[in-house]
Each structure stands twice: as C-alpha cells, then as structure tokens.
Amino acid sequence: MNTQNQGDLLIVDSLRAGTTCPACLQPIQEGENAVICNKCGSLNHEICWQRQGCGSYHCQTGNSRTFASDSVDIVITKNDLESLKELPKHARHGTAAIAHEIEKRKETGWAPLSIVALVLGIGALTASLINLTTETSAEGQMGYFLIAAGGCILSILLGALSAATFQNNSGKKGLLFSFVGMGGGILAMILTIYPLLNSSEGPGESFKLDMKQVGDTIRTAAPGIRGPLMANVHIKSGSGLRAGTGSGITLCNRDNFTYILTNAHVLSLGATVANLKALEKIARDIEVTFYSGETVKGTPIWLAPDKIDLVLLRVTTPAGFVPTLKYQRGRSLSMGQRVFAIGNPVGLNWTYTEGVISALRKNNFGTRDLTVVQIQTPLNHGNSGGGLYDLDGYLIGVNTWIYAKTVTEGLNFSIAIDEFFQLLEPEWVEVLALPGLTLPAEKENQE
Structure with missing residues (x-):
C-alpha cells in the first residue's frame, strides 16, 4: 500500500456509484468498498488502493512535486480571475453530477396512462356540458349522458392508476396530466349526476295525455x-x-x-x-x-x-x-x-x-x-x-x-x-x- 498518501475507507453510495477507479479504470459499483485519497480526492477500489495506493495521475510517482516546506504560495493572476465563470444555479458537480446524469438516462418519456386520462377527462367534461346546456332529442340526451358517465369513470380510474405508478417510476412525465384528467372526470360526474338529483318537478315522460x-x-x-x-x-x-x-x-x-x-x-x-x-x-x-x-x-x-x-x-x-x-x-x-x-x-x-x-x-x-x-x-x-x-x-x-x-x-x-x-x-x-x-x-x- 502506498504509504505516502492516506485515505478514508467507505462504502460507495448512489451518488458516488459509477465513478471510474483511476487505478484499474473500471467503474466503482454501489455498495463496494472504496478509498478516498486525502491528497487528491480521487475514489479508488479498496483492492486497487491496497495494491498500489492512489492511482490518480497527480499521486503517481514522478507526476507530483515535493516542496521543502509545508507552506506553499499559490499565485492567482488577474487573467485567472477574469477567466472564472459562475456556475449556474442548482448546478451539480463532482460525483453528484455523474449520479444526476445516470438518473436522467433512466427517463423513458411520457406516461401513456396520464395522457389517456387527460383526454377522457376533457371528453367527459365536454359531453356533460353539452348535455347540460343544449336541448336535444331523448336519444341525443342519452348518448351524451352515456359518454359523460363512461368518460368520467374511466378518467378517474386511469388518472389514479397513472398517478400511483409515478411513485415507482419517477422518470415518467405527465403527473399533472393525471391529476387534470381526474379533476375533469370528477367535475363531469358532478355535472352529470346533479341535474338528476336536483330536478325540481320531474315530468311524467311515461304519460302521453290527450x-x-x-x-x-x-x-x-x-x-x-x-x-x-x-x-x-x-x-x-x-x-x-x-x-x-x-x-x-x-x-x-x-x-x-x-x-x-x-x-x-x-x-x-x-x-x-x-x-x-x-x-x-x-x-x-x-x-x-x-x-x-x-x-x-x-x-x-x-x-x-x-x-x-x-x-x-x-x-x-x-x-x-x-x-x-x-x-x-x-x-x-x-x-x-x-x-x-x-x-x-x-x-x-x-x-x-x-x-x-x-x-x-x-x-x-x-x-x-x-x-x-x-x-x-x-x-x-x-x-x-x-x-x-x-x-x-x-x-x-x-x-x-x-x-x-x-x-x-x-x-x-x-x-x-x-x-x-x-x-x-x-x-x-x-x-x-x-x-x-x-x-x-x-x-x-x-x-
């Protein structure tokens, strides 16, 4: 083991997982034992560290400089300052950036159930509004009623199912669509059922009096x-x-x-x-x-x-x-x-x-x-x-x-x-x- 450098032993978590070991050039997996070099901060496999110490370029013999004194003056020029750039807000760096990139690659696009729930919710709401505000034949009223009733039930069920899947698949998009679809379905159900419950003096359609x-x-x-x-x-x-x-x-x-x-x-x-x-x-x-x-x-x-x-x-x-x-x-x-x-x-x-x-x-x-x-x-x-x-x-x-x-x-x-x-x-x-x-x-x- 390299006695010149000291390191801290740890178990690799999700943020550090995927970091390349500078000694063997292989990715370090989550849950493996690894060592962080106290000098350069590089993450090494524990086995590699025990075999040759830190494998980073800066810690290899011949690539590092030894100073006679612990006191070293670091000179930062005006050009160095002018070349500095401010990191964007919420920017990730280091191993966190690597982990974030891995998470982004897991995204698989829009959740189809949420889109279906949205379409059904809007359709049911439209049918219920037409039925509520338009005078049509008895057959037309029944058609709009069935469309609104079926659409609101399906939009609520699919919206709820879609929202539940987001907990296990956070990479999917469309959570808002799920809730909008459910909301449209619930409102359509209210507009469909309320007139039936609140009808003032229901006409006796079964009687055709002369x-x-x-x-x-x-x-x-x-x-x-x-x-x-x-x-x-x-x-x-x-x-x-x-x-x-x-x-x-x-x-x-x-x-x-x-x-x-x-x-x-x-x-x-x-x-x-x-x-x-x-x-x-x-x-x-x-x-x-x-x-x-x-x-x-x-x-x-x-x-x-x-x-x-x-x-x-x-x-x-x-x-x-x-x-x-x-x-x-x-x-x-x-x-x-x-x-x-x-x-x-x-x-x-x-x-x-x-x-x-x-x-x-x-x-x-x-x-x-x-x-x-x-x-x-x-x-x-x-x-x-x-x-x-x-x-x-x-x-x-x-x-x-x-x-x-x-x-x-x-x-x-x-x-x-x-x-x-x-x-x-x-x-x-x-x-x-x-x-x-x-x-x-x-x-x-x-x-």
Whole structure:
C-alpha cells in the first residue's frame, strides 16, 4: 500500500456509484468498498488502493512535486480571475453530477396512462356540458349522458392508476396530466349526476295525455271545482336533463296578456334566487300549457322579496281564454277545515286532491312573518305552484313545500294567498286589478 498518501475507507453510495477507479479504470459499483485519497480526492477500489495506493495521475510517482516546506504560495493572476465563470444555479458537480446524469438516462418519456386520462377527462367534461346546456332529442340526451358517465369513470380510474405508478417510476412525465384528467372526470360526474338529483318537478315522460280529452273532462267537472281546474296551468322550465315541471294559477287577463302565479323554484329548478335578474338567467325556455291544450312562452316579471318562493309570469293570452279564478281577501281559515288542491303531480296534469287544514303556522322570511297553511291534502312533485282552495272554490293558498315522503306522510304546506297580495307593490295591484277577482258572469251562470 502506498504509504505516502492516506485515505478514508467507505462504502460507495448512489451518488458516488459509477465513478471510474483511476487505478484499474473500471467503474466503482454501489455498495463496494472504496478509498478516498486525502491528497487528491480521487475514489479508488479498496483492492486497487491496497495494491498500489492512489492511482490518480497527480499521486503517481514522478507526476507530483515535493516542496521543502509545508507552506506553499499559490499565485492567482488577474487573467485567472477574469477567466472564472459562475456556475449556474442548482448546478451539480463532482460525483453528484455523474449520479444526476445516470438518473436522467433512466427517463423513458411520457406516461401513456396520464395522457389517456387527460383526454377522457376533457371528453367527459365536454359531453356533460353539452348535455347540460343544449336541448336535444331523448336519444341525443342519452348518448351524451352515456359518454359523460363512461368518460368520467374511466378518467378517474386511469388518472389514479397513472398517478400511483409515478411513485415507482419517477422518470415518467405527465403527473399533472393525471391529476387534470381526474379533476375533469370528477367535475363531469358532478355535472352529470346533479341535474338528476336536483330536478325540481320531474315530468311524467311515461304519460302521453290527450289534451283534448283533458279539456273535455274539465268542462264537465263538478261546478265547485270546474273554475279552479280551468285556472290551473302546466309549467315547464329548462330543457334536456335540466328540465322541470310544475303548476301555476291564472290570475287575470289584461292588455292581451295573462298573469300567472307560481313558485320560483318551479322556474329555477330548485335553485334559490335572490332577485328577478338572477332568476331570468336560470329560467330558460318557460312553456305554459292551458287546459285547452294551447302552449305559450312565459316570462317572469315579478319575484317576491326576501327569497319568498313566489313569482309572477306573463304570457300572451290564448284565444278565447277567460280567467275563472275566485278570490276574496280575508277568507276564513281554521284547523280541520276541508280544502282541495289542483295541480300537475308527476305529469298527471289537472289532478284534484282533497284533505283538511292540519295547522296554521308562521314562517320567517327575512323581516317578514308569513302565514303558512299546513295541510293533509295529498301533494306530489308537480303540485308546486298550484292552488289550494276552500270548498266554495275560493283560492286560499299556493302549494309550495312537501316533506320527504320517505320519512313522513301528509306534511304539506301552502303560502296563504293573502300574503302574496300584501307583498305586491301598488303598481302591480293595479295591473292585476286586485282585489275583486271573481268568476265572470257567464261562468257563474254555467254553475
């Protein structure tokens, strides 16, 4: 062993692995025993060091200079200083640079799963947006739904699988693509499922009713319920999977327009809106169908304050339509009083149900306490916005809420109609010609 130089024995780690031994000119492997020369810093195999000492050029006999004194003056000239170059930030050098170069060679390009997850996520999101915002046929809706559902599931699964493989193969690129693909899939799933869960009053697509027969049935109904049936309208809001239906009450005709009272959530598909402008953005393609079978477009023109669930619609008056609503301010309401409701539950339009008033309650809306009529009268999705009447056929409430039938039965609520009239501004009272809504003379004679 070379006694002139001293060295430190160590086990080669990953940073020093691959360094060439200056004695045998072979790479030193990770885990091998090696010696670092204290003089020149070269790394040698332990066997080579024991055989001949440091094998570097500078430590070989004849290549090194011996000084008489340990004190050696090193002269650095101006040219030396000017020729210096600053290392780039984060630059590696020495054995670390070698190890870094080896790691770079392990890279094998983009991870294909991450790219597939990205494409599927974007595709599913696009399909769900088209399905949500475009009115298409039933077949088209189902096609977009299947594309969105399948794409979001696959993008989430492949994105998660791709992200998991990066832990064992850090050389692969595309981790961000994996997360973007998963995010797109999750958002597409939300946009696909939310309309189904939040649909306000789902239309009864399985029922194809003959509107002519419905009209004939209404005209021959019992006199006490004929007027309320004629005053009822069917309201459809939205399109595609984002469509809902409900009921409405025709109040009066004025200047070739008919004014209709209903619930705001029928138009907004269950969303809470703070003002009329916000409702107009949500409520699209409003269609109002009268008992005669004629369908016209509707426009919201008034929204109750304090998020009270009432709204006025204005439509062009169908030919020959005459309002049949009876209203009298301050009609008596009491527990146990028999009442009936008219509405369009689950697409079974112009349905009559009867029951009793279970309780009269107060509900707070901002600074207002409104009378709410709790009724046992059967109501279902589609009755919202329809009328509640006493046995004399006078309108006494607007059917608005039902408790979940999975946990309750017979807990339904209407907003007292007098509360609506008290909310109206004077100009709207004048437009609606309130109070004093009664059956026209010719309708009274028919009864």
